[in-house]
Each structure stands twice: as structure tokens, then as C-alpha cells.
Amino acid sequence: MIRGKLCDGEMSRIINYKKNMVAFQGEPGAFSEQAAKKFFGSGVKVLPCRSFEDVFESVARKRALHGIIPIENALFGSIHQNYDLLQQYDIPIIGEIKLRIVHALLAPCGVKLKDIRKIYSHPQALGQCDLFVRTLKHAEAVAAYDTAGAAKAVKEQKRKDSAAIASVDAAKVYGLQILRRGIENDHRNFTRFLVISKRKPLPSRNAKTSIVVSMNNVPGALFRALSVFALRDIDLYKIESRPLVGKPWEYLFYIDFEGSVNNERSAQALRHLREITATMKILGSYPHGKTVGGPKS
Amino acid sequence: MIRGKLCDGEMSRIINYKKNMVAFQGEPGAFSEQAAKKFFGSGVKVLPCRSFEDVFESVARKRALHGIIPIENALFGSIHQNYDLLQQYDIPIIGEIKLRIVHALLAPCGVKLKDIRKIYSHPQALGQCDLFVRTLKHAEAVAAYDTAGAAKAVKEQKRKDSAAIASVDAAKVYGLQILRRGIENDHRNFTRFLVISKRKPLPSRNAKTSIVVSMNNVPGALFRALSVFALRDIDLYKIESRPLVGKPWEYLFYIDFEGSVNNERSAQALRHLREITATMKILGSYPHGKTVGGPKS
Numbered sequence: 001m002i003r004g005k006l007c008d009g010e011m012s013r014i015i016n017y018k019k020n021m022v023a024f025q026g027e028p029g030a031f032s033e034q035a036a037k038k039f040f041g042s043g044v045k046v047l048p049c050r051s052f053e054d055v056f057e058s059v060a061r062k063r064a065l066h067g068i069i070p071i072e073n074a075l076f077g078s079i080h081q082n083y084d085l086l087q088q089y090d091i092p093i094i095g096e097i098k099l100r101i102v103h104a105l106l107a108p109c110g111v112k113l114k115d116i117r118k119i120y121s122h123p124q125a126l127g128q129c130d131l132f133v134r135t136l137k138h139a140e141a142v143a144a145y146d147t148a149g150a151a152k153a154v155k156e157q158k159r160k161d162s163a164a165i166a167s168v169d170a171a172k173v174y175g176l177q178i179l180r181r182g183i184e185n186d187h188r189n190f191t192r193f194l195v196i197s198k199r200k201p202l203p204s205r206n207a208k209t210s211i212v213v214s215m216n217n218v219p220g221a222l223f224r225a226l227s228v229f230a231l232r233d234i235d236l237y238k239i240e241s242r243p244l245v246g247k248p249w250e251y252l253f254y255i256d257f258e259g260s261v262n263n264e265r266s267a268q269a270l271r272h273l274r275e276i277t278a279t280m281k282i283l284g285s286y287p288h289g290k291t292v293g294g295p296k297s
Numbered sequence: 298m299i300r301g302k303l304c305d306g307e308m309s310r311i312i313n314y315k316k317n318m319v320a321f322q323g324e325p326g327a328f329s330e331q332a333a334k335k336f337f338g339s340g341v342k343v344l345p346c347r348s349f350e351d352v353f354e355s356v357a358r359k360r361a362l363h364g365i366i367p368i369e370n371a372l373f374g375s376i377h378q379n380y381d382l383l384q385q386y387d388i389p390i391i392g393e394i395k396l397r398i399v400h401a402l403l404a405p406c407g408v409k410l411k412d413i414r415k416i417y418s419h420p421q422a423l424g425q426c427d428l429f430v431r432t433l434k435h436a437e438a439v440a441a442y443d444t445a446g447a448a449k450a451v452k453e454q455k456r457k458d459s460a461a462i463a464s465v466d467a468a469k470v471y472g473l474q475i476l477r478r479g480i481e482n483d484h485r486n487f488t489r490f491l492v493i494s495k496r497k498p499l500p501s502r503n504a505k506t507s508i509v510v511s512m513n514n515v516p517g518a519l520f521r522a523l524s525v526f527a528l529r530d531i532d533l534y535k536i537e538s539r540p541l542v543g544k545p546w547e548y549l550f551y552i553d554f555e556g557s558v559n560n561e562r563s564a565q566a567l568r569h570l571r572e573i574t575a576t577m578k579i580l581g582s583y584p585h586g587k588t589v590g591g592p593k594s
Contacts, residue, residue: 077374
């Protein structure tokens with residue numbers, strides 16, 4: 001191995017490269033990568049990670065400046081695991097984007113629908129497309145590490161009887177043909193992704209803030225908590241209670257509200273909220289995200 | 298085929314049999330069946346169904362008096378599909394039960410852990426146990442129709458290299474050995490099940506009520522909606538907002554609150570709520586459910 005001294009220009013390019021890197025869970029062509037490209041632009045450098053925890057670790061250890069994680073799906077609800085990681089790591093949310101999830105059946109060129117015996121994909125994608133999968137009488141659904149990973153495996157195996165369920169982007173990445181597009185059971189399927197980074201978020205006029213609070217279920221606790229926003233005319237965008245296992249009278253609440261924590265009105269509401277909750281964690285203030293990937297986008 | 302006239306006693310036995318039947322999604326040994334047995338007692342007659350929609354159809358067409366459906370999981374959130382079916386069918390919720398989900402690796406007798414090459418299960422269960430599955434280097438996860446269905450298939454195939462992830466009950470149902478117990482990533486895993494029936498619910502002193510409302514996102518709409526409960530000192534047990542796809546400013550809200558609709562105070566709150574929401578559907582009033590299936594139960 002040749003070790004050379006890097007000139008300043010090269011070092012700066014390497015640093016910038018890492019700085020602009022976005023960590024995501026999955027293989028190239030995954031929906032998270034698609035969301036990263038819609039958020040940062042198609043030229044963004046990405047760092048594929050094996051798990052959501054690896055995404056957080058990559059940002060914590062400065063292997064990537066940003067991370068992108070799915071937080072809720074319109075059909076399957078909130079991804080509590082990522083809420084747990086947001087609470088565990090001190091990496092704030094700095095942005096969001098909502099991506100319409102369009103699944104496609106991908107196979108090597110020349111393979112026909114009637115030849116398919118095995119369909120590889122991430123367990124959740126197999127579930128989201130099970131009505132379509134059941135119409136292929138001779139095909140068996142096989143769980144894979146992720147949708148794009150399934151597409152990669154199908155390409156590498158070069159078998160004439162295998163297909164993958166993945167994004168249309170994965171077809172381009174792995175040179176597969178699209179046998180069917182839009183095979184998800186429910187076309188109202190979209191996922192909201194959050195962008196995380198240790199870089200201080202910029203204040204924004206069009207901001208929202210996400211928090212997690214825990215409360216003991218004293219009567220009216222939730223209402224009192226929400227009153228701190230109502231008393232200050234602060235609008236709420238999301239509220240979700242999550243019962244805690246083994247603690248039947250304790251709850252976590254996820255709340256998204258209007259405004260940035262830099263804003264005095266929000267700061268007052270949060271101070272008030274801290275008085276009446278057992279624990280509170282601010283996950284970040286960030287600009288409202290766009291919805292992308294619909295039929296016309 | 299011999300057709301005979303049934304005597305009154307036989308007919309009444311058949312009617313009672315159907316009357317006591319509980320429809321659930323999955324094969325015998327599924328977690329939904331386990332929940333039904335914990336709710337109604339181990340002698341209850343059950344009707345396995347292929348889909349959640351079939352559970353609702355079975356109750357609607359009087360093939361079963363009751364149905365049981367999962368509605369939320371402590372790790373994976375609310376099952377919006379079943380909320381949609383509760384809104385679509387006029388079959389009220391009459392009870393609930395919370396079941397601790399313990400996954401086990403099941404195989405035919407004589408099969409050892411190191412021999413396993415294929416692990417069959419429902420996609421969600423494979424996801425819930427993926428940390429364990431990854432430790433078995435030579436094993437491939439294969440998606441199956443449901444957890445108990447996977448156990449059944451493994452029993453029928455009699456292969457020496459296959460196992461299933463399913464409940465401990467499924468091991469008993471299909472005569473399989475338990476290779477590992479409690480293989481789920483997160484032991485705080487429980488699912489809340491709802492019991493549905495067209496039989497009029499009995500009023501109860503220990504009741505809760507579930508509703509779904511839709512609202513346009515005018516500032517403070519959610520707070521005004523919750524005020525109808527606070528003004529009457531009615532406690533809230535669950536609240537969850539669900540954004541509607543393609544309608545970025547419209548939301549569904551799932552709300553569970555204290556008391557039965559038979560109760561005058563609840564009726565007043567609901568009349569008040571109807572004034573300020575776009576749509577409202579009462580899903581049912583029912584007694585608070587127990588949590589069962591923990592390490593000690």
C-alpha cells in the first residue's frame with residue numbers, strides 16, 4: 001500500500017466528500033436513498049448502512065454529515081424504533097421529506113412473469129404487495145435484507161425464475177427490467193423521512209418542531225400538555241400516544257408543532273410543558289418538507 | 298351425500314356452535330387465536346380466515362359471532378388497515394386484550410440449530426427477530442403467509458434443515474420442538490387485539506370508547522376537538538393523528554376515551570365533537586382489557 005502526503009486540495013476534497021455524505025439504511029437503490037436524492041439533489045454522495053442504528057452511528061462518528069431515516073408510513077404507522085434512536089442519540093432532525101412509495105417487480109432481461117418462482121424483497125415490501133404476489137400461483141415470497149438488496153441479489157444470481165420487489169430506481173441501478181410497476185396493495189402508500197445531522201439547524205420561518213414527552217396517566221394529563229400549545233395559539237401537526245409495555249399507566253407522546261425552538265413563543269410553551277411532563281426531549285426544529293414521487297412528480 | 302332432517306337439538310347445537318365461533322386471521326396457533334383463547338377461554342371455537350377483511354366478512358355474514366383483530370403493536374404502531382376496516386364495516390368493538398408477543402424457533406424433532414438452512418415465518422415476525430436470524434449464518438429467511446402457517450408447512454415438509462418462527466402454542470398445535478424461545482429483538486413487544494361483534498355490547502362501568510374523526514387542519518382544530526373531553530373531565534387513553542395521503546391538510550384522528558356511549562356525559566361530548574369535525578365514527582364502547590402472556594402469566 002502506498003502512503004503519500006495529501007496536498008491541501010486533496011484533503012479538502014476528501015473532507016468535503018465526507019461532509020456531504022448522507023448515511024441511509026439499505027443497498028443502493030433503496031427508498032431511503034431515493035428520499036436522500038430528492039432532498040439533497042441527485043448528485044449527493046451516499047453511505048449505505050446495514051441498520052438504522054448504523055445510520056445514527058455513522059453521523060455520531062462523523063463518517064457522514066447527514067443521515068436519513070423513515071419515521072412514519074401512511075399505512076403502517078410510526079416507526080417506533082427510529083423514535084427510540086432519536087431519543088438515544090443527540091443528533092437533531094434538520095429536515096423532512098415525504099416520498100410516495102411505488103413498488104415494482106424487477107427481473108433480469110428476458111425473464112417473463114409466468115416463469116417467476118421466487119420473489120425476493122424486504123419483509124415489509126412483501127406485505128405491502130401481497131395481493132399481487134398471491135396472483136402469481138407458482139411463486140414463493142422470500143424475505144431479503146432490503147428491497148434494493150433483493151434487486152442486487154436477483155441481478156447477481158442471473159436465474160431465469162427469480163424477481164425482486166423494489167423501487168423503479170433499483171431497476172436502473174442494477175440493470176433489471178420492470179415487469180410490473182405500482183404493485184403495492186394500496187396506492188395511498190407514502191413514507192415520511194427525517195434528515196438528521198449534528199450540524200446546527202438553521203432557523204427557519206417555515207419551521208416545525210418534533211418532541212417526545214412521557215407522562216404518567218393522571219386524569220387530563222394529555223389535555224393539560226396540549227393546552228400549553230393552545231394557550232399560545234401554536235398549531236399541532238402530529239400527536240401520537242404510545243403505551244409503554246409493562247407500564248400500563250405510562251405513555252410516550254410524539255408531538256410535532258408549528259415554529260422553531262429559536263422562537264420565543266415555542267420556548268415558553270416548552271418551558272411550560274416541562275413543568276407537567278415526566279420527561280421531555282426536543283428532537284429538532286426544521287423546515288416543513290415537500291411530498292415527492294407522486295404520479296406527476 | 299345423505300341429507301337428513303336435523304332434529305331441533307342438533308340444529309340448536311349447530312347454531313350455538315356458530316354463535317360462539319370467533320373468526321381470526323391466520324392458521325391454528327396464530328397469535329390472534331392465542332388472544333381469542335385468552336379472551337374467551339381455551340375451549341372457544343375458532344374460525345381461521347385468510348385476511349383481516351375475511352374476519353370482518355365472516356362476522357358480517359354471520360359465519361362467526363365474534364372476530365378478533367390486532368390493532369396496534371408496541372413496536373410497530375397502529376395497524377391502519379384494521380382501522381380502515383372498522384370504519385368500512387358496521388361491526389362494533391366489544392372488547393380488547395393485550396398480548397405479550399413471544400416468538401420461538403420451532404423445528405421437527407431431531408433437527409438441530411446448526412442444521413437450519415431455511416427459516417419460515419410471516420414477514421413481520423422475521424423482521425421482529427432479525428437480530429437472531431442473522432446469527433444463523435447459513436440460514437435464509439423465507440416469508441410465509443403467517444407464523445402458524447409457517448409452523449404447519451415446516452411440520453408437513455418434514456425436512457431436516459427447516460424451522461419456523463411462531464408462537465409457543467404453534468409448537469403444541471403442530472407437534473414441533475422449541476429450539477429457542479423469546480428470540481424477538483425487543484422483549485417489550487406486545488399487541489393490542491380488539492374483539493368485534495354485531496351483538497349489542499353490554500353497558501359497563503369500566504368502559505372505554507374508540508372513535509375515528511376527520512378534521513381539516515384549521516389552526517387549533519385538534520385542540521378544540523380534545524377540549525370537548527377536557528371540559529367534561531373525560532380522560533383520554535389514546536390519541537393518534539394519521540395524515541391523509543394526497544390531502545396534506547386533512548387528518549384522521551384515532552381517539553380512545555373513558556366511559557361508554559350509553560353514558561350521558563360521553564354522549565354530550567360526542568354531540569359537541571360532531572359540531573367541530575368533518576366526519577366522526579364511533580367504533581364501539583367496551584370494557585378495559587387485561588394484558589396477558591407475560592413471563593409470569
